Amino acid sequence: MAIEKTFSIIKPDAVERGLIAEILKMITDTGLKVKAMKLIHMDRPQAEGFYAVHKERPFFNELVEYMISGPVVVSCLEGENAIEKYRTLMGSTNPADAAEGTIRAAYGIDIQNNSCHGSDGPDTAKIEVAYFFNDDELVG
Ligand code: ADP
Ligand code: MG
Numbered sequence: 001m002a003i004e005k006t007f008s009i010i011k012p013d014a015v016e017r018g019l020i021a022e023i024l025k026m027i028t029d030t031g032l033k034v035k036a037m038k039l040i041h042m043d044r045p046q047a048e049g050f051y052a053v054h055k056e057r058p059f060f061n062e063l064v065e066y067m068i069s070g071p072v073v074v075s076c077l078e079g080e081n082a083i084e085k086y087r088t089l090m091g092s093t094n095p096a097d098a099a100e101g102t103i104r105a106a107y108g109i110d111i112q113n114n115s116c117h118g119s120d121g122p123d124t125a126k127i128e129v130a131y132f133f134n135d136d137e138l139v140g
Helices: 012-016 020-029 044-050 060-067 082-090 103-107 122-132
Strands: 003-010 033-040 072-080 116-118
Touching: 003 020, 003 082, 003 122, 012 020, 012 060, 012 072, 020 033, 020 072, 020 082, 020 103, 033 122, 044 060, 044 122, 072 082, 082 103, 082 116, 082 122
Parallel strands: none
Antiparallel strands: 003 072, 003 116, 033 072
């Protein structure tokens, strides 16, 4: 299987509750490696740009408000089958539907405040990593 990169956000609800270390441990326990990481507080244009694919969805404004409500941890993760592996670790968008052992089952509050983001495919992974990191910020 191919070595891939994916993009992760530990979202405001999780950072605010002091869950950075717990979520990072779940990530690294799967064997995924952190290639780049930073704590940031997004501004509105940055969050709107990141979620541009959702701008017609009814929850877009609420989603942007939430994502700028506090700091987040953005990272680039790498490993075998990284995109699908991390999506599986996150669990379903709605924590109420998320499988046991997933980040969202453990820590998600509701369908919006669901603690984490992960890229949903190779094209979005590339775009999302590049949205937050320059090439020279990735180790190795
Ligand atoms: P995922 O993060 O699982 O890929 P989506 O890409 O569909 O899910 O949605 C992006 C984010 O928007 C979700 O993670 C969640 O924070 C928020 N969201 C999704 N659906 C809803 C909804 N029905 N109401 C409020 N927020 C939502
Ligand atoms: Mg998505």
